[in-house]
Structure formats: structure tokens, C-alpha cells
Amino acid sequence: MSAQILDGNATAKAILNDLIAEVSRLSEQTGKRPVLATVIVGDDPASHTYVKMKVNRCRKVGIEPRQITLPAESSTEQVVSEVRKLSEDDSVDGILVQHPAPAQVDEKQVFEAIDPDKDVDGVTAGSLAAMAFKEQGFRSATPGGIMRLFEEYGIELAGRHTIVVGRSRILGIPMGLLLLAENATVTYCHSKTVDLKDHVSQADIVVAAAGQPGLIAGDWIKTGAVVADAGYADNAGDVEFDVAADRAAWITPVPGGVGPMTIACLLEQTVESHRRRHGLD
Template structure:
């Protein structure tokens, strides 16, 4: 393997330790800890696992988690009402609605019920607009985590050709917007893209966010490319890691790459929201 590892686990640990000290200081000044509310709809086992991980990380840094669980038969209207109550609660600083919701729930409508000032997961239309126009605000957590990883390792983005494979509202689309905001030239690819290998082969930076294990073959990559793999299924990413590591300059492992950075970004943005709401920013 010739590629160097973009170590999300180590980077997230460093961010967590920095946040731990900051949150302790902020809590002493304000008289309460930052609060992150998580909304879990239904009984998807993976979603329960992800929420549990996020709650554990909150406690680790001193953020108070507030877990809201809604039954699998919950309607869109009921979920929207629950999120609006959190949006109106002055003691809540951030809101996370765990994806995916059951099929009868209009997930976009639930996202839009989040107060943009508390959208620490970066899923509302307002957050997407802020990312599109590089106006600050909260980043979508996984793309934001990838950007933090690039920052930590000094990955140059300006003038580079980036290919994002995937176009979901919470990952692919905002990832491309954030890269564009750093003056990269961005190509979006997806399930209907023809000649995917050709597009990937011209990229300086590849972000894999399609949710299809080992879709991207190592032999497709341009020599020296930077690869961020946001896929995850049974410890396998969207990129064929072994062959990709032989051609890439930098690459994220799966697990231990993008995943820890998603939670780190969520925690950072919760603390940012807390500071803004308590006028300590």
C-alpha cells in the first residue's frame, strides 16, 4: 500500500478532547451544558446503534443528550410536531433527526421543522442554501466531517477537480457544495451516470457516497488522487480499498475514516450553536 491514511478516528479523538475542555469552561460560565436532542423514528437497528454512539460521544465531551423516540407507526404530522416542540424549547441547542425515517414519514418535511439556528446536522433547506452560497451556517455533518479531515491533513482543494459519487440530500449534494465553496471544480456522479470509471479517473479528489459496496475500483483512480469513502456496509466502503490504496496518495479507511468525523462535526456544531444562543460566540 502506497497511500497515506486519512485517520478519522485519531482526528475525531483530537477534536473531542478539545471540545471537552471548551464545554467544561462554557458550562461553568452559563450554568448549564449544551443540549443536543436526537429524534429517532421507528425501530431500525442500525439507527438505534448510531444514535447510541452519538449520545455516548455527547456525554464524553459534556454535552447533555436528550433522546426522543417515536413509534414506527408515527405519522409525518406527529414527527413534525415533536421536532417543532424541540425547535421552540429554549433549553435545546441542537436537533438531530436520525436518517432514515420509516417509509410513511415525509423525511424532508420533518427536517424542515428544525429551527435553522438549531440545525447542527445541516439538513434543512436553509443549511443547504448556506452551503451553496458559502454563507456560513451549519454544514451537513458527514460532508462537514470530511472537510474537517481534509483541513487537518492539509489537503489542497482550490483548483482541484473533485468527483462526488452520490447525490443524496444529506451527503452527496452538500459535499459538492462545500468543495465548490473551497474553489474546487466539482462533478456529480450517480446511479445514472454513464462512463463512471472515466469520470473517476480524471479526479484529483474522489468522495464516494453512493451506498454501494466496492462500486469504485482502485484501477479507475488517477495516480495520486485523494479518496474519501463515506460508504459503510459490513465494514466495507464504496471504494475497493486494497487496489485503491495502491494508486491513491491519501485515503480514508472503512471503518475509522469518515464515520468518526461525522460525529465530531455534529458535536462541534452543537457547541457552536450553544455559544451563539448564549452570546458567547
């Protein structure tokens, strides 16, 4: 393997260690701990495992976790009602609605019920606009985590040809907006893209965000490119790692690359929300 590793585990650990001290300092000033509320609908095992991981990380850094679990048969209106209660609860600093929700729940309506000032997962239309125009707001957690990795390892973005493979509201779309805001030249690819191989092979930076294991063959990667693989299913990413690692200059492992950064970014933004809401910018 010739590529250097973009180590999400190590970078996330450093961020969380910094947050321990920051939460302690803020709690002394405000007399309160930051609070992150998570809403989860149904009993999907993977979602519950992920929420449990987030809760454990919250406790590690001193953030107070609150979990609201709703029945799988909940309607959009019921979920929206719970989210609005959290938006109006002055003790709550951040709100996370665990994705995916059951099919009968309109996630867009639920997301838009989140107070933008508490949207620490960066899923509202207001947050998407803030990312596009570099205004004050919160980044979508996974794209934000990838950007932090790029910053940590000094990956130059301005002017570079970047491919984002995926167009979801919580990953692909905001990823491209963040890259564009840093002056990268961005191309979105997706399931309807013709000649995906040709697009990927021209890219200086590839962000894989489709959630389809092995979608991107390793030999498609341009020599010297940067690869951030946000896909994860069956313990594998979207990119054929072993072959891609022989061609890329930098690459994220799966697991241990993007995943830890998602949680670190979420918690960091929860602390930032607490700071802003208490006038401590």
C-alpha cells in the same frame, strides 16, 4: 500500500478532547450544558446503534443528550410536531433527526421543522444555502467531517477536479456545495451516470457517497488522487480499498475514516450553537 491514511479516528479524538475543555468553559459562563436532542422513529437496529454511539460521545464531552423515540407507525405530522416542540424549547441547542425514517414519513417536511439555528446536522434548505454561499450556518455532519479531515491533512482543494459519487440531501449534494465553496471544480456522479469509470479516473479528489460496497474499482483511481470514502455497508466502503490504496496519495479507511468525523462534527456544531445562542461568538 503507498497511500497515506486520512485518519478519522485520530482527528475525531483530538476534536472531542478539545470539546471537553470547551464545554467545561462554556458551562461555567452560561450555567448550562449544551443540549443535543435526537429524534428517532421506529426500531431499526442500525439507527439505534448509531444513536447510542452519539449519546455516549455526548456524555464523554459534557453535552447533555436527549432522545425522543417515536413508534414506527408514526405519521409525518406526528414527527413534525415533536421536532417543532424541540425547535421551540429554549433549553435545546441542537436537533438531530436520525436517518432513515420509515417510508411513510416525509423526511423533507421533518427536516424543515428544525429551527435553522439548531440544525447542527445541516439538513434544512437554509443550511444547504449557507454551505453553498459560505454564510453563517451549520455544515451537514458527514460532508463537514470530510472537510475537516481535508483541512487537518492540508489537502489542497482550490482548482482541483473533484468527483462526488452520490447525490443524497444529507451527503452527496452538500459535499459538492462545500467543495465548490472552496474553489474546487466539482462533478456530481450517481446511479444514472454513464461511464462512471471514465469520470472517476480523471479526478484529483474522489468522494464516494453512494452506499454501494465496491461500486468504485480500485484501478479506476488516478495515481496520486485523494480518496474519501463515506460509503459503509457490510463493513465495507464504496471504494475497493486495497487496490485504490496502491494508487492514491491519500485515502480514508473504512471503518475509521469518515464515520468518526461525522459524530465529531455534529458535536462540535452543537457546542457552537450553544455558544451562539448565548451571545458568546
